[in-house]
Amino acid sequence: MVAMEVDSERKLVQRKQSLYQSLDESFGIQKEVYRGQQYSQIYFARLHLMRTLLYSLLPNWKPHLPVCTVLGLEEGKECIIVGTLYKHMKLKPSILDEYSKERSVSPLVQRHNFTHQDDNLVLEDESGRVKLNSCLLLPSTYVTGNIVALHGKETSAGEFLVEDVLEPGLPQQIERPIQLGEDKYVVFISGLSVGRSSSNPLQFQLFVDHITGHLGDEKEQNVAAQVVQVVIAGNSIEVPHGLLNGQNLGSKDQSKLFEPIKELDIMLTQIAASIPLDIMPGSSDPANFSLPQQPLHRCLFPGSSAYNTFRSCTNPHCFELENIRFLGTSGQNIDDLGKYSKANNNIEFMERTLRWRHLAPTAPNTLGCYPFTDRDPFYVETCPHVYFVGNQDKYESRLIKGSEGQMVMLICIPRFAETGVTVVLNIRNFECHMLSFATQIHS
Amino acid sequence: MNNGKSRKRSAQAAEETPSPQPPQKHHAAMEEEDLDEDVFLEETLLQYEEDSAVLRELEESHALNERLQKWKRPPLSQAYVSHTQSISFQQLEIDYIIGDSHKELLPTSSGQAAILRIFGVTKEGNSVCCHVHGFEPYFYISCPPGMGPDDISRFHQVLEGRMRESNRNSNVTKFIRRIEVVQKRSIMYYQQHVSQPFLKIVVALPAMVTSCRGILDRGIQIEGLGMKSFLTYESNILFALRFMIDCNIVGGNWIEVPVGKYKKAAKNLSYCQLEFDCLYSDLISHSPEGEFSKMAPFRILSFDIECAGRKGHFPEPTQDPVIQVANLVTLQGQDQPLIRNVMTLKSCSPIVGVDVMSFDTEKEVLLAWRNLIREVDPDIIIGYNICNFDLPYLIRRAEVLGMAEFPVLGRIRNSRVRVKDATFSSRQHGTRESKEITIEGRVKFDLFQAVQRDYKLSSYSLNSVSAHFLNEQKEDVHHSIISDLQNGNSETRRRLAVYCLKDAYLPQRLLDKLMFIYNYVEMARVTGVPISFLLSRGQSIKVLSQLLRKAKQKNLVIPNAKQAGSEQGTFEGATVLEARTGFYEKPIATLDFASLYPSIMMAYNLCYCTLVTPEEVRKLNLPPECVNKTPSGETFVKSNLQKGILPEILEELLAARKRAKADLKEATDPRVKAVLDGRQLALKISANSVYGFTGATVGQLPCLEISSSVTSYGRQMIEHTKKLVEDKFTVLGGYEHNAEVIYGDTDSVMVQFSVPTVEEAMKLGREAADYISGTFIKPIRLEFEKIYYPYLLISKKRYAGLLWTNPDKHDKMDAKGIETVRRDNCLLVKNLVTECLYKILVDRDIPGAVQYVKNTIADLLLNRMDLSLLVITKGLTKTGDDYEVKAAHVELAERMRKRDAATAPGIGDRVPYVIIKAAKGAKAYEKSEDPIYVLENNIPIDAQYYLDNQISKPLLRIFEPILKNASKELLKGDHTRAISVPTPSNSGIMKFAKKQLTCIGCKIPLSGSDRTICNHCKGREAELYCRSVANVAELENLFGRLWTQCQECQGSLHQDVLCTSRDCPIFYRRKKAQKDMAEAKTQLDRWNF
Structure with missing residues (x-):
C-alpha cells in the first residue's frame, strides 16, 4: 500500500502490497456485559457446538454403536458418549488455599507444571459425570475443557472403560490460493518487552531498520521490500508492577510509566510508515486480562495510530492475507496447556489445539476468559493456513497435514527481548525461517 | 413371650408412657447421675403385624428384590447353621431388657429377670444377638457389727416390705432376691485390717438398685438396732457396666460362646443372623490382644436427609416433608462404599454409580429407608448432626404421617426406637441439650458431636469441618433453595440428590480420616466402657469403670458417696x-x-x-x-x-x-x-x-x-x-x-x-x-x-x-493463647495476627511486621479491605424476644426478615454480619448489617469499630513486648490519617442526586461532549487508561479464578453455581468480584470513543 523510496538517486525499490482482511470480529467483546452470568454457559455452548460436530463424524467412525448420554449408560453396554473432559489434579493450585490456609513455614514452590501421575479424567455432559478408566486417554495429554467422543462401556465399579477416542480433528480448510508468483514475506515478532530493564533498545531498532530497508545492500533492501506485513504477537510493553494501583502518580512515576509506551510508539511509527502492522495485546500489555484480549487502545499510540497501516488487533487474532488465513495468539493458551498437561514441545501443544478444534480448552478453567453466554469464540471453525503463537522460549515451526489435505504451518515465535529472534514466513512457498538480531552473541 | 399383654414398669418409671406420644422431657441425665431404667420387652413391641399395603407393594417390586440381594449380609456358614462351631464375635453394644427368665438355662428361677443383650459381628460379617441370662443386679452395704444370720433374714424381710411399699405398681413377687455376707474392704482411707463383713444385696431387677438405695439412704427401722441409715457401695453402676466388669468384658472386645453352651432362641426376636441364649458364666471374654485386637467387618451406614422447608422457616417435622435420603454403606476397613443410594420423593434423573430410588409419596420414601436399615442391618449409624436433627426429624415426621410402623429401626423385631430429651453436662464440655435416641443394637455415632468433643474449631458446620480436615469445600445450598429444586423437574432434583449424597459421603470421609472407629474402639477397650458411653457421657465414667475393675481384683468396694x-x-x-x-x-x-x-x-x-x-x-x-x-x-x-x-x-x-x-x-x-x-x-x-x-x-x-x-x-x-x-x-x-x-x-x-x-x-x-x-x-x-x-x-x-x-x-x-481461632473475631484478626507472627518469628523482620500492620490499617481506613475478612458470625439460637440483651446478630436477623422472609436466617442458622457506619450514638447492635446487602449497596464499613474493638487488642498484645509505644506507633501514626468512605447507593440523599459523568482523572463533572476525561486531564490519557485497564485486568483474573473454583467444588462444569456457603472463604469475594467486574467494565467502556 505504501511505497517507499529507499534511495531516490539510484533505483526505487517498491514495497510489495498485498490484500488484507481482518477476521477479528468474533473475538471482540462489544455489547457483552457482566450481568451475573457464570461459566457454565460457555461450557454449554462449547459442548453444543462440538457435539454437533462430533455426531456428524460418528457415521464415518463407528456407525454401528449407539450413542448415549452419561446418564443413559448401562453397565456392560458398549456405546459412544460425547462430553467435556474434566481433569482431577492433585497439584492444581487453588485460590481457596490462598485465602484459607494458614501460612506454611516453607514458602510454596512455584511450579512450572502441575501434572501428577495420580491425575484422572472425568467425562461430563449436561446429565452427569462419569469417571474414565483408560490407558488410551492419557491424563497428561488432555485438559479440563476438551470435548471428545469416547467408545467404551460402563464397568461394575461405575467407571467408563474407554476403548477408543475420537477427537474433532483438523477443521476444514478454505482452499489455498494458487501459488503466488512472487515472494512475499510476513514478519512475526513477539515479546518486545519495551520498558523492561534488561531489554536492549538497539536490538529493536536494528529490526525496524532492517525491515524498513534502512540497512544492508541493495539485495537485502530488495528482500526487505518484499515484507508485506508485520505481526506483533503480544507483550510489547512491560509496565513496572505496582505503578498502577496506587494514588495519582507523581510526575516521576508518570514518566516511568509513559516512557516505554512512548518509546514503543516511536518505533511502531517507523514501521507503520512503511509496512502494514498488526499489534496484538499480550499478558504484560496494558490490556484486559481475560481472553479474548481486546485491542490496545489507540490513545496509547498517538503517533503510529495516525497511519492507516497501523492495526490494533485482538488476541487471538485472525486475518487473511492474499486469501491465506492466519490465526494466532500471544501465547497464553499454549503456556497454560504447558502448565496443565505435557508434550514434547510447544509445537505439539499447538497441533493439539487444532486437532481439538479449540484454541484455548483450558479457558475458563485455568485460563482467564470472558463469560460468554451463547458462543465460544475459541472454537476453530475453519482451519487456518498459518497458526502462530507468540512469546515462546524458542523458535519452532512445522508443517502439518490433515486427513482431508489440510496443510497448516505452525510457528512458535520466541520472545524477542530475550532471544533477538523474529520469524519470517514466505507466503509464496510457506518457507519459514528465523531472523536473529541478537546483539550479543554468546558462544 | 406373652404377646400383647402390657405390663406396668416399676414405680419410679411409672409416669413414663411408652412411645408413640411425643418424646418426654428428661433432664436428669447429668453425668454423675446414671440410672438404670428397666425396659420391658413386651412394651416396646408393636402389637400388630407390620406389613402395610405400601410395604407389600414395595416388596413385590422386582427392583427391590434385586436390591435386597445386594444389601443383605453374607449368608451364615454351614457350621453356624448346624451349631457345630463356637460363636466368636466383636461386640459393639450391650443393653438389657426385662423378660421372663429362661426356663432351660435357669431351671431354678422364675418370674421376670434382666436379660442382657450383646450385639456384635463375627469375623465373617454375620450379625449376632446374644441373650445372656442369669446375671443379677446387686450392691453392697457395710454390715452393722454383730449382725448374725437371723438378723440378716429379719433385715431382708423389712427391706422387702419397704420395697413393696415404694413399688406398689409392680407385680414382682420378690424384690430382694437374697442378702449375702461377704468379706470386703472400702476403698476409702488407709485401713490396717484386711477386710470386714459387707452385705451383698441382690435384687430382682436393675432399677430396684436405685430404689433400694434410696430406702437405705433414708434409714430403715431394724429390730434391735433402731433406725439406721446405710452408706451403700457400688449402687450407682449401670447394670450393663456391672455385667461387663464382672465378666471382664471391655467395650468393643471379642466374646466367644463355646459349642454346646448356647441355645438357639426359640423365637427370633431380632433381625440378627445369629440369635441365641446363654448363661453369663459361659461367656469367654477375650482381651484385645493379637488376633483379638482386630476389627470385625462392621457395616457403617452414613446418611443424610433433605427436607423441603417453607420460605423463611427452618424445616419443621410437623409441616415440612422429607424429600430425600442419601445412604452410603461401608464395611469397616474398606475404602469404597458397598452401597450408595439415594431415595427421592418424585422422579430424579440417574446418577452414575448411585442407585437412585424414586417414590411418589413421602411415606414410601420413609418406608424404603426403614427397609434399607433392616436389610443392610448396619452396626454403626453415622452422619452429621443426626442425633439432633436427622433421626428425630425422621421419627417425628413418621409420627405426623401416622406411620406407626416406621420407627422400627433397631435390631429387635417390632420394637420402636425410643426418643427423649437429654441434657448432657460435664465440666469439660459444658452443658449441651440433645435428643437421646435409642436404636436397639446399633451404635449411633454423630460426627458433629464427636468433632465438637475432640477438636477445638472456630466453626463446626460440616462445610468448615470438612474444609479443615479433608481440605475440601462443600457446596452449601440454602434451605430456601431446596424447595425450589424439589419443585423443579427430575434434573433439579438430581442436583439436590448429588448434594445430599455429598453430605452423606463427607461424614464417612471424616470418620476415616480422623480414625474415629479405631480411636473410639480402643478407648472403649482401654477404659472398659461400651462405645456408646464415650459419646454420650463424660470422662468420669471411664475412670470409674477402671477403678471398679481394679477394686474388684483387690476385693475393695467403692462407696456411693x-x-x-x-x-x-x-x-x-x-x-x-x-x-x-x-x-x-x-x-x-x-x-x-x-x-x-x-x-x-x-x-x-x-x-x-x-x-x-x-x-x-x-x-x-x-x-x-x-x-x-x-x-x-x-x-x-x-x-x-x-x-x-x-x-x-x-x-x-x-x-x-x-x-x-x-x-x-x-x-x-x-x-x-x-x-x-x-x-x-x-x-x-x-x-x-x-x-x-x-x-x-x-x-x-x-x-x-x-x-x-x-x-x-x-x-x-x-x-x-x-x-x-x-x-x-x-x-x-x-x-x-x-x-x-x-x-x-x-x-x-x-x-x-x-x-x-x-x-x-x-x-x-x-x-x-x-x-x-x-x-x-x-x-x-x-x-x-x-x-x-x-x-x-x-x-x-x-x-x-x-x-x-x-x-x-x-x-x-x-x-498458644493468641487469637487465631476465636469464633467471634473476624478473619482479619486471624490473618493479621498470623502474618505478624510469621514476619516477626520466621522472617525476623520486625519493621516489616510493623509496616504490614500499618498497611492493613490504612487499607481498612481507606475502604480497600476485602469484606469477607470483616465478617463476624454468630449462631442464632432463639428469636429476638427471647434474648434479654439486644444482640447485633439477632437484630440483623429481624431486619432481614422484614426485607425478605425467604432468605432471612432462621433459628439454628449462623448469622454473618459486618459493622457499618451509622448515625452518631447508634447502639452497637444497630450497626450490624448483612454483608451481601453491604456489598450491593456500597454501605460504608465502620472501620473505627474494627480498629478499636477487633484488631487493636490482639495487636498490642503481640507488639507490646517488642516495641516501645506500640499503641502510638501502630494505631495512631500517619497511616491512619487518610480515610475514605463510599457513598451508599441506598441512602436518602442519593434519591435526589442527579447522576452526571465525571472525569476519570480528576472527578470534575464533565460538560459538553466530553465523555471520559476533561480537557485538563487530556495529557494524562495514557496513564489514566492504563490504570482503568489494569483494574479490569486484575478483576478479570480474580473473577475467573473464583468462579472456576466454585465450579470445581460443586463438581460440574455445565451447571450454574448455587452454593451459598457463607463459611466459604471465597463466598463474599466471589459476589464482590462479580459486582466490581460489572462496574469496572462499564468504566472501561467509557474509553471507547
Whole structure:
C-alpha cells in the first residue's frame, strides 16, 4: 500500500502490497456485559457446538454403536458418549488455599507444571459425570475443557472403560490460493518487552531498520521490500508492577510509566510508515486480562495510530492475507496447556489445539476468559493456513497435514527481548525461517 | 413371650408412657447421675403385624428384590447353621431388657429377670444377638457389727416390705432376691485390717438398685438396732457396666460362646443372623490382644436427609416433608462404599454409580429407608448432626404421617426406637441439650458431636469441618433453595440428590480420616466402657469403670458417696511461674514433665486407699518413713504399707502405652497401625483423666485430698526445677552464661541458657533435664523436648515461637493463647495476627511486621479491605424476644426478615454480619448489617469499630513486648490519617442526586461532549487508561479464578453455581468480584470513543 523510496538517486525499490482482511470480529467483546452470568454457559455452548460436530463424524467412525448420554449408560453396554473432559489434579493450585490456609513455614514452590501421575479424567455432559478408566486417554495429554467422543462401556465399579477416542480433528480448510508468483514475506515478532530493564533498545531498532530497508545492500533492501506485513504477537510493553494501583502518580512515576509506551510508539511509527502492522495485546500489555484480549487502545499510540497501516488487533487474532488465513495468539493458551498437561514441545501443544478444534480448552478453567453466554469464540471453525503463537522460549515451526489435505504451518515465535529472534514466513512457498538480531552473541 | 399383654414398669418409671406420644422431657441425665431404667420387652413391641399395603407393594417390586440381594449380609456358614462351631464375635453394644427368665438355662428361677443383650459381628460379617441370662443386679452395704444370720433374714424381710411399699405398681413377687455376707474392704482411707463383713444385696431387677438405695439412704427401722441409715457401695453402676466388669468384658472386645453352651432362641426376636441364649458364666471374654485386637467387618451406614422447608422457616417435622435420603454403606476397613443410594420423593434423573430410588409419596420414601436399615442391618449409624436433627426429624415426621410402623429401626423385631430429651453436662464440655435416641443394637455415632468433643474449631458446620480436615469445600445450598429444586423437574432434583449424597459421603470421609472407629474402639477397650458411653457421657465414667475393675481384683468396694453437687471447697489449682514477658532472640529450652500428674500420683502413692485421715494419723501413729506428707498437708501411706490402686491403674496404663508405642514402631500393616495408634492415644488420655476424676466435685468419687496434693506437688516441682536450673547453670558453676527461667507452666519450664545456637541450647537442655530428673522420685521425669527460637512471651498462657526439635531446621510455628481461632473475631484478626507472627518469628523482620500492620490499617481506613475478612458470625439460637440483651446478630436477623422472609436466617442458622457506619450514638447492635446487602449497596464499613474493638487488642498484645509505644506507633501514626468512605447507593440523599459523568482523572463533572476525561486531564490519557485497564485486568483474573473454583467444588462444569456457603472463604469475594467486574467494565467502556 505504501511505497517507499529507499534511495531516490539510484533505483526505487517498491514495497510489495498485498490484500488484507481482518477476521477479528468474533473475538471482540462489544455489547457483552457482566450481568451475573457464570461459566457454565460457555461450557454449554462449547459442548453444543462440538457435539454437533462430533455426531456428524460418528457415521464415518463407528456407525454401528449407539450413542448415549452419561446418564443413559448401562453397565456392560458398549456405546459412544460425547462430553467435556474434566481433569482431577492433585497439584492444581487453588485460590481457596490462598485465602484459607494458614501460612506454611516453607514458602510454596512455584511450579512450572502441575501434572501428577495420580491425575484422572472425568467425562461430563449436561446429565452427569462419569469417571474414565483408560490407558488410551492419557491424563497428561488432555485438559479440563476438551470435548471428545469416547467408545467404551460402563464397568461394575461405575467407571467408563474407554476403548477408543475420537477427537474433532483438523477443521476444514478454505482452499489455498494458487501459488503466488512472487515472494512475499510476513514478519512475526513477539515479546518486545519495551520498558523492561534488561531489554536492549538497539536490538529493536536494528529490526525496524532492517525491515524498513534502512540497512544492508541493495539485495537485502530488495528482500526487505518484499515484507508485506508485520505481526506483533503480544507483550510489547512491560509496565513496572505496582505503578498502577496506587494514588495519582507523581510526575516521576508518570514518566516511568509513559516512557516505554512512548518509546514503543516511536518505533511502531517507523514501521507503520512503511509496512502494514498488526499489534496484538499480550499478558504484560496494558490490556484486559481475560481472553479474548481486546485491542490496545489507540490513545496509547498517538503517533503510529495516525497511519492507516497501523492495526490494533485482538488476541487471538485472525486475518487473511492474499486469501491465506492466519490465526494466532500471544501465547497464553499454549503456556497454560504447558502448565496443565505435557508434550514434547510447544509445537505439539499447538497441533493439539487444532486437532481439538479449540484454541484455548483450558479457558475458563485455568485460563482467564470472558463469560460468554451463547458462543465460544475459541472454537476453530475453519482451519487456518498459518497458526502462530507468540512469546515462546524458542523458535519452532512445522508443517502439518490433515486427513482431508489440510496443510497448516505452525510457528512458535520466541520472545524477542530475550532471544533477538523474529520469524519470517514466505507466503509464496510457506518457507519459514528465523531472523536473529541478537546483539550479543554468546558462544 | 406373652404377646400383647402390657405390663406396668416399676414405680419410679411409672409416669413414663411408652412411645408413640411425643418424646418426654428428661433432664436428669447429668453425668454423675446414671440410672438404670428397666425396659420391658413386651412394651416396646408393636402389637400388630407390620406389613402395610405400601410395604407389600414395595416388596413385590422386582427392583427391590434385586436390591435386597445386594444389601443383605453374607449368608451364615454351614457350621453356624448346624451349631457345630463356637460363636466368636466383636461386640459393639450391650443393653438389657426385662423378660421372663429362661426356663432351660435357669431351671431354678422364675418370674421376670434382666436379660442382657450383646450385639456384635463375627469375623465373617454375620450379625449376632446374644441373650445372656442369669446375671443379677446387686450392691453392697457395710454390715452393722454383730449382725448374725437371723438378723440378716429379719433385715431382708423389712427391706422387702419397704420395697413393696415404694413399688406398689409392680407385680414382682420378690424384690430382694437374697442378702449375702461377704468379706470386703472400702476403698476409702488407709485401713490396717484386711477386710470386714459387707452385705451383698441382690435384687430382682436393675432399677430396684436405685430404689433400694434410696430406702437405705433414708434409714430403715431394724429390730434391735433402731433406725439406721446405710452408706451403700457400688449402687450407682449401670447394670450393663456391672455385667461387663464382672465378666471382664471391655467395650468393643471379642466374646466367644463355646459349642454346646448356647441355645438357639426359640423365637427370633431380632433381625440378627445369629440369635441365641446363654448363661453369663459361659461367656469367654477375650482381651484385645493379637488376633483379638482386630476389627470385625462392621457395616457403617452414613446418611443424610433433605427436607423441603417453607420460605423463611427452618424445616419443621410437623409441616415440612422429607424429600430425600442419601445412604452410603461401608464395611469397616474398606475404602469404597458397598452401597450408595439415594431415595427421592418424585422422579430424579440417574446418577452414575448411585442407585437412585424414586417414590411418589413421602411415606414410601420413609418406608424404603426403614427397609434399607433392616436389610443392610448396619452396626454403626453415622452422619452429621443426626442425633439432633436427622433421626428425630425422621421419627417425628413418621409420627405426623401416622406411620406407626416406621420407627422400627433397631435390631429387635417390632420394637420402636425410643426418643427423649437429654441434657448432657460435664465440666469439660459444658452443658449441651440433645435428643437421646435409642436404636436397639446399633451404635449411633454423630460426627458433629464427636468433632465438637475432640477438636477445638472456630466453626463446626460440616462445610468448615470438612474444609479443615479433608481440605475440601462443600457446596452449601440454602434451605430456601431446596424447595425450589424439589419443585423443579427430575434434573433439579438430581442436583439436590448429588448434594445430599455429598453430605452423606463427607461424614464417612471424616470418620476415616480422623480414625474415629479405631480411636473410639480402643478407648472403649482401654477404659472398659461400651462405645456408646464415650459419646454420650463424660470422662468420669471411664475412670470409674477402671477403678471398679481394679477394686474388684483387690476385693475393695467403692462407696456411693454423693456430695450432693456441693462445692466441697476449692483448692489451689496449678499455678504458673511468673512470665517474664518479652521477645527472646536467643534459644529458649523447654523442659517438660512427662505425664506430670500421673507420675506424681505414682511416685507418692496417692490414692483413696492410701489416704490417712487426720484422726487416724494421730491414732495409728505410723512411723514417718512409712508415710508421705504432701505439701498441701495430707498424709498418704507409702506403697510398702499399702499399694494404691490409682497408681496401679496408672502404671498399667502407662506401661500399656509404652507397649503400644513400641508395637506401633514395629507394625507395618496400616490397619494394625491405626489400632495401635488409637490405643496409645486412648491410654494417654485415660491416664490424664484420672487426676481430674479425683478433683471433680460433682463427680462419682471426688477426693480433694488427692487432687490438691497432686497440684501442690506439681507446683513444688516447678519451683524446684527453677531453683536447680538457676543454681547450677551459672558462670560460677563453670558455664558460659547464667541460665534464667523465664516462664513455667503447669508441667513445663522455659529456660534461657543464653547460648546463641539451637544446638548448644539443646545440649544444655538435655543436661538439665537429666540432672534434675535425678533428684525426683521415680517415675517423675523431666524431659527436654524442644527449643523455642525466637520466642515471644506475651503473658502467662500466651506465647508464640518457632519450635525446633532438631538443630537444622525449625519444625513449625507454635502459638498458644493468641487469637487465631476465636469464633467471634473476624478473619482479619486471624490473618493479621498470623502474618505478624510469621514476619516477626520466621522472617525476623520486625519493621516489616510493623509496616504490614500499618498497611492493613490504612487499607481498612481507606475502604480497600476485602469484606469477607470483616465478617463476624454468630449462631442464632432463639428469636429476638427471647434474648434479654439486644444482640447485633439477632437484630440483623429481624431486619432481614422484614426485607425478605425467604432468605432471612432462621433459628439454628449462623448469622454473618459486618459493622457499618451509622448515625452518631447508634447502639452497637444497630450497626450490624448483612454483608451481601453491604456489598450491593456500597454501605460504608465502620472501620473505627474494627480498629478499636477487633484488631487493636490482639495487636498490642503481640507488639507490646517488642516495641516501645506500640499503641502510638501502630494505631495512631500517619497511616491512619487518610480515610475514605463510599457513598451508599441506598441512602436518602442519593434519591435526589442527579447522576452526571465525571472525569476519570480528576472527578470534575464533565460538560459538553466530553465523555471520559476533561480537557485538563487530556495529557494524562495514557496513564489514566492504563490504570482503568489494569483494574479490569486484575478483576478479570480474580473473577475467573473464583468462579472456576466454585465450579470445581460443586463438581460440574455445565451447571450454574448455587452454593451459598457463607463459611466459604471465597463466598463474599466471589459476589464482590462479580459486582466490581460489572462496574469496572462499564468504566472501561467509557474509553471507547
